[in-house]
Amino acid sequence: MARFESTDKFRDFVLSTAGSLPPQQRAIADYLVHHLEEVPFLAVPELADLTDVSEATIVRFAQSLGFRGYRDLKIELLQLPNGPVPQPRLEPATLDGPRNVLLSVARLEMDNIRATTVLNPVESMERMADALRRADHTYVFGMGVSAPVASMARYMLTQVGLRCSTLSADFTSPAEQLFALRSTDLLIGISLPPYSRQTLDMLKVASDRGATTVAVTDSLASPAASLASLTLLARTHNMLLTNAVAAIIVLLNALATQFAVRHRAHSLEAFAHMSRMMANEPNVAETESDEQP
Numbered sequence: 001m002a003r004f005e006s007t008d009k010f011r012d013f014v015l016s017t018a019g020s021l022p023p024q025q026r027a028i029a030d031y032l033v034h035h036l037e038e039v040p041f042l043a044v045p046e047l048a049d050l051t052d053v054s055e056a057t058i059v060r061f062a063q064s065l066g067f068r069g070y071r072d073l074k075i076e077l078l079q080l081p082n083g084p085v086p087q088p089r090l091e092p093a094t095l096d097g098p099r100n101v102l103l104s105v106a107r108l109e110m111d112n113i114r115a116t117t118v119l120n121p122v123e124s125m126e127r128m129a130d131a132l133r134r135a136d137h138t139y140v141f142g143m144g145v146s147a148p149v150a151s152m153a154r155y156m157l158t159q160v161g162l163r164c165s166t167l168s169a170d171f172t173s174p175a176e177q178l179f180a181l182r183s184t185d186l187l188i189g190i191s192l193p194p195y196s197r198q199t200l201d202m203l204k205v206a207s208d209r210g211a212t213t214v215a216v217t218d219s220l221a222s223p224a225a226s227l228a229s230l231t232l233l234a235r236t237h238n239m240l241l242t243n244a245v246a247a248i249i250v251l252l253n254a255l256a257t258q259f260a261v262r263h264r265a266h267s268l269e270a271f272a273h274m275s276r277m278m279a280n281e282p283n284v285a286e287t288e289s290d291e292q293p
C-alpha cells in the first residue's frame with residue numbers, strides 16, 4: 001500500500017525534504033519531481049546517468065526519503081493512487097515561423113505556467129501562506145530580471161494586507177540592508193539562472209539571523225534552494241538569453257490569493273481599509289461604480 005495519498009502529496013514531501021539533502025541528492029530530487037511518470041521505469045544506472053551522480057547516490061537518495069532502497073521508491077511511485085501522471089512537455093518550443101513569434105512565445109509561456117502548477121502542490125502553497133502570516137515583516141529581493149518581479153511580489157502581498165518591502169539592488173553589498181532584519185521576519189529571494197551571488201548572500205545572511213527564508217527559483221538543485229527554509233519552483237524557459245517571467249508572476253499571484261483565502265479575515269480588513277483610502281484619494285480619477293457603461 002502506498003505511503004502517500006496522492007501524487008501531489010508525494011511531490012510535496014520531496015519538495016519539503018530536498019532542502020536538507022546534499023547537493024547531488026537535490027539534483028536527483030529535482031529530476032524526480034519533474035519526471036514522476038518516467039522514474040518508475042528507469043534502472044539505477046539510467047537515473048544516475050541522467051542526473052550525473054553515482055549509482056550509490058541514487059540508493060542513498062531513496063534511503064533519505066525513508067525507503068529501503070531505489071526499488072521501494074519505484075514501487076511507491078507505481079502505487080500512488082493517482083499513478084504516475086504525464087507532465088508538461090519539457091523541450092523548448094520552436095518558432096512557428098518568422099511572423100508567428102507572439103504565438104510561439106505564448107505557447108512557451110503557457111508550458112511554463114503548466115509546469116509551475118505541477119511543481120507547487122497545494123500543501124506547499126498553504127505552508128508558504130502560513131509562513132507569511134507568521135512573519136512580522138516580509139522582504140523581497142532579486143537581481144537582474146528578478147528585480148522587477150520582486151517589486152511585483154511586494155505590490156501583490158501588500159494588497160492582501162501584508163507588511164512587505166523590496167530590498168534595493170543599488171548597493172555594493174545588498175546584504176547591508178538586512179541590519180534590521182529580525183528572526184520573526186521573512187525574506188523571499190528570487191533566484192534564477194545564472195544565480196546572482198548577491199541574492200544567495202542575502203538568503204544566507206537572513207538564515208544566519210534566524211529569519212524564515214524562501215527561494216523562488218527554477219530547480220531544487222539551484223544554490224538558492226539549499227539556503228532556504230521553503231522553496232517555490234517556477235519554470236522559466238525562454239527563447240531569449242534570459243528567463244521568462246510569466247510563470248513566476250502567476251505563481252506570486254497565486255501565493256497572494258492563497259494567503260487571502262487562507263487568512264480571509266485579515267485580508268478582508270486590509271481590502272476594506274484600502275477601499276476607504278482610495279475613495280478619499282484625490283489622485284484617483286474614478287473608483288468602482290454601479291453604473292453600467
